[in-house]
Amino acid sequence: MFNKILFATTGTPSCDAAARVAFDMAKRYSAELIIINVFGVPSRSFSQTVTDIRTGDEVDLHDDQLEKVKNELEKTYDQQIKSYTSCETIITVGIPHTEILRLARKKECDLIVMGARTSAEENENSVNRHVVGRTLQGVARSARCPVLAIGRAAASFWGGISNIVFGTDFSKASDEAFKFAFNLTKTFNGSLHLFHAIDISADPFEITKDQDGIEDQIREAREKIRSRYLSKMEGYSDYEIDVWEGIPYVEIVKYARESFADLIVMAHHTKKMDPEKAVLGSTVEQVVLRSNAPVISVNHPARQKKL
Amino acid sequence: MSQNILCTPSPVNDKEALDALLKDRRGKQYYDEMTRLEVDTAALRKLLNDTCRSRIRTWLEICVRCGMCADACAFYLSNEKDPKQVPSYKIQSTLGEIVRRKGNVDNALMRYAMDVAWGKCTCCNRCGLYCPFGIDMGVMMSYLRGLLFSQGFVPWEMKIGSGMHRIYRAQMDVTDEDWIETCEWMEEEWEDDWPGLKIPVDKENADIMYTVNAREPKHYPEDIAEAAVLFNIAGENWTVPGKGWEETSLTMFAGDWEGAKLQVQSVYDALDRLKPKRMVVTECGHAYRATVLEGPYWTGQKSGKTPVETLHYVEWVAEALRTGKLKIDPAKKIKEPVTLHDSCNYVRNGGLSQCGREIMSYIAEDFREMTPNGDHNFCCGGGGGLNGIGKYRKERNDGQKVKRDQILATGAKLVVTPCHNCWDAIRDLEETYKIGIRQSFLKPLLLDMVVVPEHLKPEKE
Numbered sequence: 001m002f003n004k005i006l007f008a009t010t011g012t013p014s015c016d017a018a019a020r021v022a023f024d025m026a027k028r029y030s031a032e033l034i035i036i037n038v039f040g041v042p043s044r045s046f047s048q049t050v051t052d053i054r055t056g057d058e059v060d061l062h063d064d065q066l067e068k069v070k071n072e073l074e075k076t077y078d079q080q081i082k083s084y085t086s087c088e089t090i091i092t093v094g095i096p097h098t099e100i101l102r103l104a105r106k107k108e109c110d111l112i113v114m115g116a117r118t119s120a121e122e123n124e125n126s127v128n129r130h131v132v133g134r135t136l137q138g139v140a141r142s143a144r145c146p147v148l149a150i151g152r153a154a155a156s157f158w159g160g161i162s163n164i165v166f167g168t169d170f171s172k173a174s175d176e177a178f179k180f181a182f183n184l185t186k187t188f189n190g191s192l193h194l195f196h197a198i199d200i201s202a203d204p205f206e207i208t209k210d211q212d213g214i215e216d217q218i219r220e221a222r223e224k225i226r227s228r229y230l231s232k233m234e235g236y237s238d239y240e241i242d243v244w245e246g247i248p249y250v251e252i253v254k255y256a257r258e259s260f261a262d263l264i265v266m267a268h269h270t271k272k273m274d275p276e277k278a279v280l281g282s283t284v285e286q287v288v289l290r291s292n293a294p295v296i297s298v299n300h301p302a303r304q305k306k307l
Numbered sequence: 308m309s310q311n312i313l314c315t316p317s318p319v320n321d322k323e324a325l326d327a328l329l330k331d332r333r334g335k336q337y338y339d340e341m342t343r344l345e346v347d348t349a350a351l352r353k354l355l356n357d358t359c360r361s362r363i364r365t366w367l368e369i370c371v372r373c374g375m376c377a378d379a380c381a382f383y384l385s386n387e388k389d390p391k392q393v394p395s396y397k398i399q400s401t402l403g404e405i406v407r408r409k410g411n412v413d414n415a416l417m418r419y420a421m422d423v424a425w426g427k428c429t430c431c432n433r434c435g436l437y438c439p440f441g442i443d444m445g446v447m448m449s450y451l452r453g454l455l456f457s458q459g460f461v462p463w464e465m466k467i468g469s470g471m472h473r474i475y476r477a478q479m480d481v482t483d484e485d486w487i488e489t490c491e492w493m494e495e496e497w498e499d500d501w502p503g504l505k506i507p508v509d510k511e512n513a514d515i516m517y518t519v520n521a522r523e524p525k526h527y528p529e530d531i532a533e534a535a536v537l538f539n540i541a542g543e544n545w546t547v548p549g550k551g552w553e554e555t556s557l558t559m560f561a562g563d564w565e566g567a568k569l570q571v572q573s574v575y576d577a578l579d580r581l582k583p584k585r586m587v588v589t590e591c592g593h594a595y596r597a598t599v600l601e602g603p604y605w606t607g608q609k610s611g612k613t614p615v616e617t618l619h620y621v622e623w624v625a626e627a628l629r630t631g632k633l634k635i636d637p638a639k640k641i642k643e644p645v646t647l648h649d650s651c652n653y654v655r656n657g658g659l660s661q662c663g664r665e666i667m668s669y670i671a672e673d674f675r676e677m678t679p680n681g682d683h684n685f686c687c688g689g690g691g692g693l694n695g696i697g698k699y700r701k702e703r704n705d706g707q708k709v710k711r712d713q714i715l716a717t718g719a720k721l722v723v724t725p726c727h728n729c730w731d732a733i734r735d736l737e738e739t740y741k742i743g744i745r746q747s748f749l750k751p752l753l754l755d756m757v758v759v760p761e762h763l764k765p766e767k768e
Contacts, residue, residue, distance in 0.1 A: 042526045045694035045731040047464050142496050
């Protein structure tokens with residue numbers, strides 16, 4: 001199902017849940033696991049010093065340092081590495097999301113697994129705890145393969161998959177996410193929950209006054225799901241269609257909980273130009289942070305392995 | 308003869324020597340060896356005889372130590388007017404001594420000269436503007452750096468930087484393959500939002516050949532994609548060379564005259580090969596100085612100019628806005644107060660101060676000038692290679708106080724820095740002094756507000 005899984009980690013406890021999933025999946029699908037740790041970001045211009053992502057310290061870039069970080073990381077995942085031989089550890093420096101995407105492209109990975117926030121952000125104030133790591137944002141937006149993000153420990157058990165929630169905003173990227181979700185459902189012989197949330201947060205006073213209007217929108221959305229997706233499901237019968245109204249990420253999280261979702265599949269396609277909006281994070285990012293199920297984001301047809 | 312392994316007068320020409328230097332953590336062994344590095348006085352005397360011409364000799368002699376240059380220097384002002392930071396003193400006590408003693412100087416003087424040439428001067432050339440005799444200390448400092456490099460008295464990072472250029476023809480270990488690969492990657496990654504986006508490599512007879520700073524493929528590849536999008540929107544017929552794509556020159560900062568010539572020649576060779584109408588240089592200051600202002604002389608161009616007309620990125624942007632190739636959506640102009648940092652290398656030394664102002668008039672609603680600005684602007688504090696030299700970090704940070712106060716006085720939180728070095732320096736300044744500012748290149752700002760023609764937009768869903 002997955003041949004090459006790239007697990008991007010800071011090596012801190014915030015990535016433990018993601019590590020559990022990455023190793024579990026690699027074992028389950030006999031995939032090659034590549035672990036990447038971008039331990040320092042370039043600083044001081046062209047110099048040989050980088051800023052350590054975990055500590056904020058200025059460290060020097062030399063072979064011994066790379067070796068030291070590698071040893072530390074392999075020690076962190078000692079048990080898991082011992083139990084699974086087909087893995088490779090890559091330590092590098094740079095802008096984290098750039099280096100993760102560069103490696104995923106070079107190695108032709110078909111899944112990227114990562115945690116949802118960095119430890120540095122965890123150390124900061126409570127607002128930051130709810131802003132998904134910029135790295136995940138950068139990776140999920142541009143990756144050519146699905147990105148599995150683990151926000152909470154509860155979401156880290158990749159076991160039997162029977163209930164898959166596909167959240168759609170009817171975008172082109174969502175079509176790709178649908179293909180992936182449907183293929184996955186077929187593979188697991190599971191149940192596909194096609195879901196859309198009508199966003200009433202944007203214009204609360206206009207819309208909420210008019211329940212008829214909301215219900216019209218719900219009917220339209222259900223119709224759209226039928227025409228856009230059901231037609232492509234080759235008669236597969238184990239599915240459900242639901243459309244709720246509210247704040248999309250809240251509704252998706254609630255819906256996933258009620259449908260006992262084992263996995264949420266969504267598209268993360270916004271190339272947000274407005275920094276204000278980017279700070280709040282997109283729906284996907286909020287779902288990752290809040291959901292008890294792992295979230296896979298899919299944007300692109302390329303490198304999406306046939307299941 | 309000294310037994311030095313890492314710190315020698317020989318430049319770094321192969322990967323083995325480069326790796327050995329890189330392994331030496333923070334140049335510990337390198338600087339230790341430097342204390343035992345012998346000065347080859349005969350060679351130094353010969354070099355002086357061959358290269359120290361009447362201009363520099365005259366400048367050294369006619370300087371009356373009037374001190375008019377003192378208040379022009381950011382280091383003097385940032386260091387509580389320490390007399391040892393007066394530019395005239397800095398050059399007379401180093402290059403002046405070497406010339407007066409005809410090269411008969413010792414290790415201690417050479418090391419002192421190194422500390423001054425890289426740790427107390429960014430070659431911003433501001434002092435030259437205020438000298439009643441027009442003595443240009445920045446030019447003399449650059450010359451001094453050449454003398455020091457020839458004897459091996461050069462900061463560790465500069466020796467590495469010069470070696471990188473000699474081996475990779477780039478300031479970092481980015482090969483031509485890495486470069487082309489990065490262009491392909493960016494095309495792929497950005498094509499969803501910009502259908503049909505191409506970064507044409509090695510296209511002959513294009514209107515523009517675009518060249519970059521190696522830090523872009525190395526760490527900031529989106530910068531290349533942003534440039535491509537803007538060229539695309541402007542409808543330019545452009546290309547990047549597969550070889551000779553790197554404009555920067557740590558060799559120039561290092562005083563490695565031979566390496567500087569090799570580097571710039573690689574760009575001119577690309578011009579010769581691809582025959583573009585014009586060349587555009589990315590948002591980098593010293594790259595412009597090396598390739599456009601100094602390069603023609605290093606390579607003996609009879610015209611004193613680059614083989615084809617060359618524009619700094621700000622010149623291209625100003626032209627594109629003026630001619631309407633790029634149109635700004637008035638609703639998306641920068642609303643918050645914003646200031647502009649002038650890069651010494653293409654503003655004071657390249658005469659491009661008006662370009663920045665012209666651009667700001669199109670993109671900002673509340674543009675606030677620093678005081679002084681334009682040709683008289685102060686250096687970011689990290690020029691001349693100082694940004695990257697660990698040994699002089701304190702000197703760099705202290706020297707940025709003037710720039711910090713200049714920015715604070717504008718009240719702007721956003722500093723536009725169309726230069727890689729300045730961008731880095733302003734970021735570091737924020738890290739050191741925490742004054743709540745952020746810095747940006749022009750490209751991402753322009754992308755946020757430029758009007759995109761219908762045919763370049765992604766298909767509607």
